[in-house]
Amino acid sequence: MKAKNCLIFGGSGQIGSFLIRKLTKNNIRVTVVTRNIHQKGLRIKTQGNAGYIDVKESNIYDKEKIEKLFSTADYCINLVGILYEKKRGNSFKNIHTIFPTLLSKLCKKYNLKHFIHLSALGINEAVDSNYAISKLEGEKNILDNFSKTTILRPSVVFSNSDNFSTQFMTILNRLPIFPLYYSGKTKFMPIHCSDLTNVIYHVLSKDANQQIIECVGPEILTFKEILEKLLKLIEKKRLLIPMPLIMAKLSAKFFQLMPKPLLTEDQLRLLKYDNISTGKYKTNSEIGVPSKLFFEDEVKKYSFMWKVGGQFSSEKYNFKKSDTES
Secondary structure (H helix, E strand, O other): OOOOEEEEEOOOOHHHHHHHHHHHHOOOEEEEEEOOHHHHHHHHHOOOOOOOEEEEEOOOOOHHHHHHHHHHOOEEEEOOOOOOOOOOOOOHHHHHHHHHHHHHHHHHHOOOOEEEEEOOOOOOOOOOOHHHHHHHHHHHHHHHHOOOEEEEEEOOEEOOOOOOHHHHHHHHHHOOEEEEEHHHOOEEOOEEHHHHHHHHHHHHHHOOOOOEEEEOOOOOEEHHHHHHHHHHHHOOOOEEEEEOHHHHHHHHHHHOOOOOOOOOHHHHHHOOOOEOOOOOOEEOOOOOOOOOOOHHHHHOOOHHHHOOOHHHOHHHHOOOHHHHOO
């Protein structure tokens, strides 16, 4: 039986690392495209079974080089996305609209079996967010161009290598006060990275014909509840104070000037909208791949890095006073 060949864009990030392990473990060959093969190539090759990973270097604007990769592919998965805009062409429109539109056209041209595109939950409602607008436009173009497409819309994705739980634990560890935007009432359904990759593998292996799937975790948590759980896990007490909107906007203006902004004005607008399943599309549970991993249980496994003593914290090793006495 001929092995399946999967072309992955954005495979060097958090989700890509989990996905490569999942696919190669199931005897699927992957070609991972990265912008800097010298910086990321060696690490990518360690993420899965030897002999099943090929790494190619290309940027998203090199159409000719990208097109050559499609001639041997059976499937294409696009994980490329940004949370804030940068210089040198890294705009929401380029990354979320123009690039996936190109991929969908190439999928059609080379008659691939399936195109899986990672989008985001809650973008239908966020009509004043440039991030959401670019995502929606990209989705529309993809579905218009290539019928054998599945778009996955995950809630916030977490793991020990994320930019969500780890970043918040770092901030909560350092600051005595943390602002609650919109009083911390925004709802999320955090999904663990391994649960999300299970969904991707299911769609690929079963050739699922759902055009849009909402990928959510097993629980609904408000932003305030997430912060409270993180504080509990790192054993810190901090003041969580609701921030007036005008102050939130001013802080966002300041933060977005940083090289890696903690918050931008566009992200602040996104926080107005709940990030939970809408009922308009099927969820991962409804297609037979329910999420099994709960936020607090999983974050607990790596939260010790933000505790006093780090990996040698007393709770991790269950030390008693008598154990340290001579």
